[in-house]
Amino acid sequence: MITGFLHLTKNARLSLIFSLLTSAAFILSSQNSFAQGTYMEGADVAVGKTLFKNNCASCHNRNMKDKMTGPALGPAEANWAEYDREDLYSWIRGSQALVASGHPRAKAIYAEWNQSVMTNFPQLTDVEIESVLMYINDVYTAAPAIANGGGGGDVGEGGTASSSNLWLYGLLLGILVILSFVLARVLSNLKYMQDVAAGKEVQRKTLVQTLTSPAFIAFVVLAGILLGGYTTVNSAIELGRQQGYQPTQPIKFSHALHAGTNKIECQYCHDGARRSKHSVIPAANTCMNCHKAIKKGPQYGTAEITKIYASIGYNPNNDTYIENYEDMPREEIKEVYTKWISTTYEELNSEATAKEISSETKTQWEGIVASLTNDTYDKKIAGPIEWPRIHNLPDHAYFNHAQHVSVGKLECQTCHGPVQEMEEVYQYSPLSMGWCINCHRQTPVQFEENPYYQNYEQYHNELEAGTRDKVTVEEIGGLECQKCHY
Secondary structure, three states: HHHHHHOOHHHHHHHHHHHHHHHHHHHHHHHHHOOOOOOOOOHHHHHHHHHHHOOOOOOOOOOOEEEEEEEOOOOHHHOOOOOOHHHHHHHHHHHHHHHHHHOHHHHHHHHHHHOOOOOOOOOOOOOOOOHHHHHHHHHHOOOOOOOHHHHOOOOOOOOOOOOOOOHHHHHHHHHHHHHHHHHHHHHHHHHHHHHHOOOOOOOOEEEEEEEHHHHHHHHHHHHHHHHHHHHHHHHHHHHOOOOOOOOOOOOOOOOOHHHHHHHHHHHHHHHHOOOOOOOOOOOOOHHHHHHHOOOOOOOOOOOOHHHHHHHHEOOOOOOOOOOOHHHHHHHHHHHHHHHHHHHHHHHHHOOOOOHHHHHHHHHHHHOOOOOOOOOOOOOOOOOOOOOOOOOOOOOOOOOOOOHHHHHOOOOOOHHHHHHHOOOOOOOOOOHHHHHHHHHHOOOOOOOOOHHHOOOOHHHHHHHHOOOOOOOOOOHHHOOOOOHHHO
């Protein structure tokens, strides 16, 4: 065997070594998938990973072992092993229908999670579901535990940015480096033996000479450039749109209280969503529509609502707006709102001492100043509330809220998640190009009773004839580059 290897040309020897390395990489990277069982033809673990990230990761932990908003998904098939595979498909596509049918597993999950309704995914095909199952089991059987991340995204506040196969890639890289070094030494020894057998006078290179040779240094530099370029590109792609991002806001506004408990429609405050590109952040005047009457909150009392009053110049002591408020000295502003805070706190806490009232008043006033002013420039208390932006797209990407809300008839939760359950809003979806494209490929357009799409006569006729069951956004031009990058 060695003699045959020596008779190969240099290029042939290099090709053989490269084939060995490639085979090792393939075997190591594929060893998980081969052990997962039989899946439907066409199922692909890479496709399953994408579908999981875009549809499931917001509620289910990515390590498949720990609970998050929803239950741990692994081992997916074992949990449903005693039932037909079609039952699992039905659960994913429409869980409530399966619960209503009395299915034991569906009822058990529904009861265990306090009757929380799972998001339906009717657009997923059997092959796509099989791909997700393949990915779930691939991670569950091979990956180490991953820390919970806010929103289950790649990068999030309070979470760990990680990939389920990161450890495997590291191991693979280490093995390939070691294997490359061993094969290089073997090749060097074989060459030395060949030269000695031919009667040539040769001097073997030491390990130090090998590691400091121009070829080895060039290899290290090239590997560094490739790794640096890969890291830079990936980081640039994620720039400005971190899934799970949850900044601290100047006012502790609870969407769970307003949109959840009190059932206030999203578009009452974000009225731009139905008529313009931007959903808009509501001005304090919108807040005052309610808080002119509701002056104390159920959780924070006057602490947060008084910040709204102070920003707009509303005097809650006598229910009037202060004239020339922008020019009012801070000490006079302080007198107005500390009077309101102390009077209200005393009414709510009849047994409070003067010291407790004074301490609470001081704390709330300092909170007002901290929330409505900053050190960047000389901003007075009066003026708009500066809410840190959460959702952000690159400047070259065009997105129109009205097109999706008024024409597409999408619910706000489709992209922003269960906002009605969030105390503090965070970025629910990845907002990546791939996420948008997948949505356009899978989401059916609401043609019925939607005059915007009346001119698509062919599709209407096919839907009526039963030759077509849906029309996706992709089929009406939703993947044309200029629609988002004009």
